[in-house]
Every structure is written in C-alpha cells, then in structure tokens.
Amino acid sequence: MKTLIMLAVGMVAVDAVATDYPTNGMLYNQREDSSLTYSCKLQAGQQRLRCEFLQTAVRKKAKAADLEKKLDEARMTYPGALKEFSDPKKCNMVGAWLGIATGQISIDAALARTPELAKDAAEFKEGMIRLQEDAKANPNMLDTFRALAGMCDHPTEENYLKIIRANHAKDLRTCQISSNPFTQEFVWVSDFADGGAWVLSSQPEGPCGVVQLSRIEKDKSDTSGLFWRYIARKATTNPSGTVLPGMSCSAIDQGEYVYDWKKTRSDHMQCEFVEFSPI
DSSP states (O other): OHHHHHHHHTOSOBOSOOOOOOOEEEEEESSSSEEEEEEEEEOGGGOEEEEEEEEEEEEESOOGGGHHHHHHHHHHHHHHHHHHTTOHHHHHHHHHHHHHHHTSSOHHHHHHHOGGGOSSHHHHHHHHHHHHHHHHHOGGGGHHHHHHHHHHHSOOHHHHHHHHHHHHHHHHTEEEEEEEEEEEEEEEETTSTTTOEEEEOOOOBTTTTEEEOOEEEEOTTOTTSOOEEEEEOEEESOTTSEEETTEEGGGSOOOOEEEESSOOOOOOOOOSEEEEOOO
C-alpha cells in the first residue's frame, strides 16, 4: 500500500520545475470507443499540473448474449405483469398508439375515441407526429408496439416474452452516448519509465482503498516530441474488501487504458437509435 501511494503522489525524485507539459488537445481510447479532450495549466511554483478533462464515450446498449438472462427474469415477473395487461384503459392506449403509428387511425380520431390518451392534446399531437415519422423511417420500431398489443389481446407468457425480445432487438441497434467531466492534478516524476511523466497525485479512497495511478507521458514514437498520451489506471490496496453487496474489491478493473493522439479505431457500431446516458 505504501509503495502505491508513493508512486501515485510522485515521491520519487520530483523535479522542482518541469518545463515541458501538455496544454490542450484531444486523445482517443485505443481499446474502447471513447475520447478525452483536455486543458492543462501549471499551478503555483510550476510543480503541479492541473488538467480538466471531458470524456465522451459511445457504447452499445445491449449485447446479444444478454437476451437469455432477460428472458429468465421476464418469466419470473410474468405473473405480476398480468395485472398491467388486464387494465382496459392501458390496453386501449396501446392500441391507439399502434394505430396512429401505422396510419390506421388519425391522431384526431384517436383522441376523440380515447380522450384519456393525453392531458395536453397539442403536446400529444406533436409527439404522435414524431412517432409517425420515426415509424416511416424505421418500421422495425413498431415491433414493440405490436408485441404490447398482442399481449393485451392474449396475455400469455409467450406473448409477454415477445415484448422482451422486441425491446432487446431494439437495444442491440441502440448506442448510448455519455460525457463525464473531471479534473486531476499531476506531479512531474523525472525518473518514471524512460524520460519522465506527469503522474496523478492520489490517495487511497473508499472501502477498496482505490489509488488512481493515471499518468500523462510523451509519445516516444513521435520524433517531434510534441504529442502526449494519457494512460488511465487504478489499483486497489484492499482487494479483500467489498465495494458493493456481492462484489469484491478484487473485481475492480485494474487494467491500463491508453488514450493516444492517433485515432486508430473506427468501429462500425450500426446505431439505428441513439440515447444519451448519464454514465
């Protein structure tokens, strides 16, 4: 534990003044579809480097292997779901949404037939117009509505599982985008690796005693000496601890994630839908 702390705070031959440091730029994760923009400034006495980061990530909402687990969970919740699909008002709404989306019924006719569809008619119409446009651009999005309507007509377990399958199929074509701003302070360690690096100043945190070991270093493959890389890494000093019920501290990802100025990834993620995610 002491060794990790000493490494993290740079208590190994820190230069009094480091004249070379990153300022602004964008870096790309070499293992995942994410990027970092950064802005760095030297602090008092030019002994600490403070950097503000914005991490942007794109990831698929679901994996094909997730389906069986979701179906198993749905089989357990099916008895409780029957109550939802025994409510005539809710099923009437589902039928109206499907009719509007497929063009079988007009928005005004649906409102006249089922006034409880909307508290605000103007807002409802605006939303249904967008639904119709989306359905024309991507007819597959209606699969969930059809599955819901089928469950209303015949509330069987198999029809309930069709809803889960339809939602999962859409999630496979959905990409989530998230952004995460954070700030870190680094100290210059002249004898770190070959040529020195800006090493994150960190103390153990939480029940796992997690120490941040990230660093910023020159790209040694670049002869100009102008480009930097950010290497994200963390380590736990208490692997026998528990971070969450049923999750050991030893399960924390302690691998290195390299952010390089060279963009080497260009994944074809097949995103038909986009969602913004807080994480």
